[in-house]
Amino acid sequence: MIDKVRAVRAAGPGVVEAEADEVRELVGKVSENKIAAQSRTEFGKGAARRARRAGLVPAVLYGHGTDPVHLALPGHEVQLALRTANAVLEITVDEGKSQLALAKQIQKNPIKGDIEHLDLVIVRKGEKVTVEVAIQVVGEHVSEGMIVMDAQSVSLEVEATHIPADIEVDVTGLEVGSTVTVKDLKLPKGAVFTGDPGHLILSIAATPSQAALDASLGGEAASAEATEEGSAEEA
Incomplete structure (x- = not known):
């Protein structure tokens, strides 16, 4: 794929439109990321904490009329994959059949920013x-x-x-x-x-002129000073 992209780019202005469209399709789309997942049989906050300590991300996979499947995903691989917005994940559960999925909801640790839980929705090739x-x-x-x-x-x-x-x-x-x-x-x-x-x-x-910027800053300073004086008088 990379060689094809390089070859068409190197063709310069004379490249045919069909080839240019192919380059845009190869380069511009979000890539698919293969993720090996495990089924989860333990649930609740305690089980989720244990999974995260083991470097796993609890997740649920659903869509297309299927029953929700509770999963544990490799944390590092998921973090890397979801750095790209709208990343398509190709998820294989317990070495079985793979499913394509998009992240519908991502819960992150508010301090560390680590992914703590994922809601994944199944998608199909050709589906809009x-x-x-x-x-x-x-x-x-x-x-x-x-x-x-x-x-x-x-x-x-x-x-x-x-x-x-x-x-x-x-x-x-x-x-x-x-x-x-x-x-x-x-x-x-x-x-x-x-x-x-x-x-x-x-x-x-x-672009505002320096005079306009100075005037704006002066006005803000005067407004702040007036507010402080008003507060002092009320006190």
Whole structure:
């Protein structure tokens, strides 16, 4: 796969559109991650703590009319896989048949950030799912402007095994006053937006002058001073 990507990229401007589409499909989608899971027969908080001490993540797998299956997943592998949003997990339970799944709910330790529990929903190849995909800004806009982000992600309906890692927004050459909406974004083959096509993604605003910044800071300082004086008088 990597050799194919390199070969098509090296072909330069003369590459045919079919090959370019193939490159985008190979490079841009979220990869599948193979995870060997164990069935869980113990439940409750005590059992969950013991599993986590053993380096495992308690999880439940369900969907497509199947009964929920309680699992223990290898913690390190799961942490690595779920660094990528919308990662597709190929889960094999007790060395049996594998299932493709997406993380529906991730519970993390509020201090350490470690994954403590997963809800996984079964997906099938060819099935459409609705996911939030991050916006990635690329390129250089005009020097006197600055990017104002109104959305960090967009909602897409896309095939479960072809979820894009992100959606690129190229701001090259955009001038102050320019805007980018959902309808301006370029989607991978087969993906569709589920929201308002006119929803604002970003705009290019004028960079405030130093005088404007100083005036703003001065106004904030004066407001804070007035508040302090008012509080002192009330006391």
